[in-house]
Amino acid sequence: MRVGIIGAGIAGLVAAYSFQREGHDVSVYERRAEPNVEGAGLTLFGNAFAALDAIGLGERIRGIANNSLPWLRTGQRTPDGTWLTSMPQETIGQLYSVHRIKLHETLLGSLAPGTVRTGMEAAVTADGSPCVALAATTETYDLVIVADGLHSRNRQRLGLDTGIDYSGYTAWRGVTSKPVNIAGAAAETWGQGKIFGFVPLPDNKLYWFGTRNLPAETSFDDEYQAVKDSFTNWHDPIPECIAATEPHDVMRHDVYDLHKPLSTFTRGRTVLIGDAAHAMLPNLGQGAGQGIEDAVTLAILLNQTRPYDIDHALARYSRLRRPRTTRLWRQSRLMAQVAQASNPLAVRLRNFGMRLTPPQLIGSLTQQLHRWYPPEV
Numbered sequence: 001m002r003v004g005i006i007g008a009g010i011a012g013l014v015a016a017y018s019f020q021r022e023g024h025d026v027s028v029y030e031r032r033a034e035p036n037v038e039g040a041g042l043t044l045f046g047n048a049f050a051a052l053d054a055i056g057l058g059e060r061i062r063g064i065a066n067n068s069l070p071w072l073r074t075g076q077r078t079p080d081g082t083w084l085t086s087m088p089q090e091t092i093g094q095l096y097s098v099h100r101i102k103l104h105e106t107l108l109g110s111l112a113p114g115t116v117r118t119g120m121e122a123a124v125t126a127d128g129s130p131c132v133a134l135a136a137t138t139e140t141y142d143l144v145i146v147a148d149g150l151h152s153r154n155r156q157r158l159g160l161d162t163g164i165d166y167s168g169y170t171a172w173r174g175v176t177s178k179p180v181n182i183a184g185a186a187a188e189t190w191g192q193g194k195i196f197g198f199v200p201l202p203d204n205k206l207y208w209f210g211t212r213n214l215p216a217e218t219s220f221d222d223e224y225q226a227v228k229d230s231f232t233n234w235h236d237p238i239p240e241c242i243a244a245t246e247p248h249d250v251m252r253h254d255v256y257d258l259h260k261p262l263s264t265f266t267r268g269r270t271v272l273i274g275d276a277a278h279a280m281l282p283n284l285g286q287g288a289g290q291g292i293e294d295a296v297t298l299a300i301l302l303n304q305t306r307p308y309d310i311d312h313a314l315a316r317y318s319r320l321r322r323p324r325t326t327r328l329w330r331q332s333r334l335m336a337q338v339a340q341a342s343n344p345l346a347v348r349l350r351n352f353g354m355r356l357t358p359p360q361l362i363g364s365l366t367q368q369l370h371r372w373y374p375p376e377v
């Protein structure tokens with residue numbers, strides 16, 4: 001089968017690997033000159049690794065990731081350092097953190113040379129026929145996979161777009177370049193309309209993020225100073241994390257998700273995966289994980305449907321993936337409302353509720369999210 005993929009993000013690259021390992025002829029079109037030019041860290045839970053294991057990539061990704069969280073105290077804290085809740089060890093046993101650039105490099109390095117063609121803006125046809133329009137030519141495939149992310153123009157071309165919504169908060173992200181003493185803990189700290197979190201990466205580095213409720217497209221003259229000012233006087237080692245990061249290694253993005261879940265992920269022989277299909281807020285750390293699940297599900301359904309009944313497999317893909325990703329899209333929004341609460345009374349109630357909630361309950365709810373099994377074929 002000839003497979004054309006638009007977008008060399010995590011979802012597109014995992015899809016490329018999943019199809020290529022089964023002997024399909026795969027081309028990936030990426031509009032950037034370099035597919036992995038920026039990125040901080042990423043956390044991947046057990047569900048992402050179950051999917052990666054299903055295509056034989058799990059060990060390779062574990063090999064570039066850090067899995068020290070189970071040995072640290074994790075959970076939620078207040079800005080003065082008081083613990084609101086501690087996560088049970090079994091909840092985070094399968095949680096790995098990885099540098100995004102390293103992940104991209106590893107995924108790219110797993111593909112046959114020449115699979116990814118960079119600097120190529122690609123467009124689908126509105127009726128979903130499996131063609132990819134490039135600047136000077138049109139390529140025809142048996143299947144086109146759209147993995148062009150949150151701002152997907154191809155989702156619009158296919159008439160599937162529901163629009164995107166600003167979450168109300170912006171996020172700085174960074175990776176430290178000097179050692180920071182985390183004193184055996186790696187938590188998320190929830191303040192009023194702000195969150196700060198960090199996790200260890202390989203090579204003694206930390207990936208951290210800091211969020212703050214702000215109008216969309218707010219700009220600062222000095223981003224580094226802005227993030228420092230946003231978390232001054234927060235408990236150790238939060239100011240140290242920022243100070244241990246080179247200013248040019250700090251990035252900021254306003255955070256968006258889909259306005260509404262899509263009614264289908266397919267149009268003709270064209271199929272959406274990753275953020276293009278179900279962009280969700282990052283508050284459950286599941287965006288990339290869901291893109292990985294999509295890519296692997298699609299490949300398993302198509303690889304094992306013989307003779308290739310592509311239409312049937314695509315319909316099944318959409319039926320399988322929409323309920324799970326819709327649930328996570330909704331739960332991520334809910335979690336964002338709770339975590340980014342800024343009204344002082346709402347914050348007091350939230351913190352009170354969290355202190356009362358048994359950690360085992362939080363643990364069993366999150367563990368349900370982190371389970372994934374390959375589709376039966």
Ligand SMILES: Cc1cc2nc3c(=O)[nH]c(=O)nc-3n(C[C@H](O)[C@H](O)[C@H](O)COP(=O)(O)OP(=O)(O)OC[C@H]3O[C@@H](n4cnc5c(N)ncnc54)[C@H](O)[C@@H]3O)c2cc1C
Nearest residue numbers: 007009010011031043122148149274275282285287288289
């Ligand atoms: C602050 C923050 C923290 C996050 N943390 C986590 C986390 O810890 N764990 C997690 O699982 N997820 C996390 N996410 C979500 C995660 O980053 C995304 O879900 C994931 O990166 C989406 O991958 P993707 O491949 O679908 O899309 P993208 O990574 O957006 O890739 C799309 C690619 O398509 C290319 N492209 C676009 N249009 C075209 C075109 N027309 N032609 C050719 N190429 C095109 C783009 O250049 C890009 O390379 C976080 C998100 C944010 C904002």
